Every structure is written in C-alpha cells, then in structure tokens.
Amino acid sequence: MAGIKTLIAGAADYFPGFVRRPAPRFVTESGKRVYGIVAEFGETPAMYHAAEKVRDAGYSRWDVFSPFPVHGMEKAMGIKTTKLPLIAGGAAITGVAFAAFLQWITSDYLYPMVVQGKPYGAWEPFVPIMFELGVLFTAFACLFGMLALNGLPRFHHPLFSHERFYRVSNDRFVIAIEAEDPNFDPDKTRALLEKVGGSHITIIEEED
C-alpha cells in the first residue's frame, strides 16, 4: 500500500491537475503541508554519526546532504543496494529477445529470402543486432530507470525554500527527515535531531 501511495504522490507532482495529492499528515500553523525537518551539522564525523543514529531510530524516508561525497555514507544511512541493475538486466533480456524475434520473424518465417547463399534463419547475422538492441534497451533502462528511482526530473524541491539549506553546497551538512516517514513526529524527530547534535533545526513547509 505504501508503494501505491508513493506512486500517487509522485504522479501528483507531474500532473497536478489530474491527480490529487494524498492528504497531508502534518500541517503548519498557517495551514501549509509539512515537508519535513532539517538539522545542520558543521563537520563530517558529526554528520556521519548522526546519520547512523537516525538510521538506528528506524527512519526510512530521509536524506543527507553534503558539499562532497562521503565514503561509507550508504552504510551509515542504511541504504540498500539499488534495484537499477535488475531493471537494466530485464531490459537487456528484452532487447536481445526482441531483436532475435524481429529478425527471425521477418527473415526466416514471414518472408524467407536467400542472402549471399547463406542458410535460412542462420543465427550468425542476428548476433550483432541482438547485441546492439540489448545495449540500447539497457542504456535507456539505466538512464530513465535512474531518473525515475531518483524522482527526477523535478522543477522545485521544498528544501529550496529554506534559506540556510543553500550552505550544503559550501560548508554545511544537512540531515532532512520527511514528514511522509511513518516514524515522523514533529516533537520526537526534533528531539532526536537535537540529541544527535544537529543545530538550526527547522520545520520545512511546502509551498502549494
């Protein structure tokens, strides 16, 4: 069910006129939807260990932002391996099978034709096309699968409404926990972020 809700919420981003977003779990005093809560960190180790504690607290919909890649961050955040290779593999098999079928049905079944005295349905000339279509399908699946899994492209992100957030491209680390997370609770999550050493803890609201 959670997956369907996520899908609906995602579709609502792209087709706001057609798909209604699910009702917000939390709203601010001004009645706006709560996106989540952010906390700032000044140093990499502090952010890293804070991320480990957020992971251990059982949060699943949250993210860490930093000016540079941090090795081992996926372990500290408890991120599982991406599903993208499976998507790519499925696309590769589809591409190879599609190419084999396309060539077999045209050159051997529907309209058999002698080319250069080679036998009907020889598998050798099929191979380069099978390879190429396999690569093509895989490349598309990788690119668009990556974009879809990342929720991209998107025009705006609620975090951009937070002025201090822009410092993550310079000298700050930010942990953001989304309100969609089942464990999210404005007070408890704020307490957790305070405990792990975050500063400038702010609730981010979405602009409708």
Added chain:
Amino acid sequence: MSQSPVSQIFANRPAPDATALTDHEWQQRLEKIAADPRMAEDNIRAQGVVGKFGIPLLLIGAVGLLLTVIGAFSYNLRHALAAFEIGVFTALALSLGSIFFLLVFHSLNAGWIITGRRMFENAASIVWLPWLMLLIVFAIEYINHGVLLTWMGGTHGDYLLEKKEPYLNPGFFALRLLAYGAVWIFLGMRFASLSRKCDETGDRLLGRKARFTAGWGILLFALTTAFAAFDFLMSIDFRFFSTMWGVYYFASCALGSVSLVVLMLAVLRSRGKLSGLVTEEHFHDLGKLMFAFTVFWAYISFSQYFLIWYSNIPEETAWFVYRKEYGWGWLFTALIVGHFIVPFLAIIWRSVKRNAFLLSVMAVFIIVMTIADMAWIIRPMVYTPLATTNGDLIDPGLPGIWLDAAGVLGVLGVWGFFLTRAVEKGYLLPTKDPMLHESMKHANYV
C-alpha cells in the same frame, strides 16, 4: 638508499606512490605495516599448506607425461603430440596471462592488487617450463619433418606454401621461438625477482624499475604472444590466416590467469592464510576482470568467426569446417555455452563475485573451458580428411580420450608442481611494496 640509474631518472619526478616520501616517513610506514596483526608470519607464509598439493600434482604430471610418451610410440605420435600441446598451451596461457597482468599492474601503478600480486608473479616466474615444452614440440616436429605443423616437411610444390616459405621455415621458426623465450622468461623472472628483492631490502625504488620494464615490456609481450600463437596454433593449417588470432590466444591467456589467481587465493584463504589481506573486495575486483575477459573472449572469437562465415573464402572457412563438422560440432556448441553463456550469467552477479568459494568454482570451470578451447583449436587437426594421406589415421573417438587426458594432465600436473614450489618460496604477498597499504584497506564503494 642505493641509487641505480633508473632511480636517478625518476628521482626528481613527483610520484603518486611511496617514492615521494622521505626516507624517514618510508621507514615509519614499513614499521607500521610490519606491526599490523594481519602481517603475522603464520598468515603470510604458505608453509604446510601448499606442500600437500605439490607431490600429488607431480605424480599426476609424471604419470600423465609417461602415458603420453607411451602413447606417442605405441599408439599415434600425432595424437600424443596434440594432447601434449593442448596441455602446453593451457599452461603457457596461464603463465603468459600472469605476465600480462603484471605488465598492466606495474604500468598503471595498480595499488589494489598488491596483496594478491605475488600469485601472478609466481605463475609468471615459471613461464620457462611451458617454453621448454614448446622447444620439445619444435624438436619433435623438426625431427619428424612435420607432425602437426605439416609445412615443416617441405613445400611439395604447394603454391601457397611456397609463397609463405620465407616466414614458415624451420630455421626462422626456431629463431623466433628463441626470441619468444628470451622475452617471456626475462619479463616473468624480472617482475618476480624485483618483488622478492623488495621483500628483503625494502627498497621502494624497485617498484619504479618494474614500472620502467613494464613500459617497453608490454609491446614486446604483445608481439611475442601474438606471433607464438600464429606460429604454433594458426600454422597447424598453413592455409588459414586470421589477423584476430593473436588476440584470440591472448584472451585465453588473460582469462585463464586471472581465474587461476582467484583459485589460488581462494585455496589459501580457505586454509586460513592471507586472512584480512585478501578480502571479498579483492575477489570482487578479480571477479570483474574474469567477467570482462569472458566477454572479451566471446567478443573477439565471435568477431573472428562471423567475418570468416560471411566472407566465405575457402582457405579460411576450411578451418572452421574441420572444427564444426567431422564430429566436432558438440565442442563448438559447448564452447559457446560453457566459455561464454554460463560464466556470463554466473559472474554477472555481485554476490558471486564477492563470494570466494563461488568465484573459485567459476575459476575452475573457466580453466577447464580454456583447456577445451585449446583442444578445439588443436585436436580436430589430428584426424582430418586431409591427413588420411598418412594412411593409419582414423579417429578412435571416445576410446582415444585417455591419451588427451594424459597429455593435458601431465603438462598441467608438472606445471602445477612448479607453481606450488614457487608459492612456497618466500612470502604470499610483497611485504614491503610501496603501495601495500593501499591494498590492505582496499574497498569497492559501489
């Protein structure tokens, strides 16, 4: 610090490896590495582990070679020589592939492999053995005026052979064979001895010398490997020619040797050696190389076959006709399935690459397939319609397979014995390599 000419050349260059450190810093790093609990003497020496494999391998080798000799005199010299050559070219591929990887590792300053590099050095250092066996093959061919290499018996008015005689004649052939041996044995011995010397002296500039050697060695290696494959394998049918042939044999070299190293490291790991030094991260990267060269082999061998199939020139297609018809079609299919499809679908999984046991199972499978590849190249030429001019050559089929098994196991047994001897000598990894610390903390972040 001793200053050799090479070290003077590089003395003032900024270096990415430990040659940029001061002597004091370098000594500190050596002490830190030596104090690491993983570098305990028991963990990095093979004593009592590899010795158990040595004597059985030698026995298998001796019995196999003896049976091959008996088969050569009592049964069929041509068949026995082919079986012997299948073994020799498999062993040579494993040694040459190791030299190739050493050349690449040194010229690219590869830090990740250092803890496993000694295995490549061991396999490379015994390249003299398959080369000596090639000398024996040449002697047998020469004395008998061509057994498998029928062109050695003279041109007999064959137009093509007369055209090719300036290259395909025993004198030039012998000269080339000596050149191959000189290059291979020099490169194989040099990398092994430089690395072992570094264990004793801790001279970090020895790595630079190896890198210098790798620079020019890689060119000579490519030429000698390709031409050795032309000379011994392609000229079995002197009418056949393929510019891809050198690469085809090289693909087997690279694939076989990285599989062998995976197997050796997995065996050592399972006996409690190199624990913490060769980790699943190293197996992961070696598995990537296995996967890459599986695809590479399939790519170039299909390309070779595809072009010959399409252009349909008789002297080229004849080569494949012998290996697809006359009862060898099953081996052709088995190579497509076993040398490409099965390893491709198995090693593509991350979990297989990171599991030493599963990866070593695939390594054994790939080495067996390399033997099958060599058999597919050499063995169909023993009993061919063309060869029936000799009168007595009728393929015995399955009952004759003992001779093939004896030849292959004989060569690989003796070669394996010398390999275990090399592994037993000294440490299981370069203990004072300038980049060892990189390899000890190697990790794949993806």
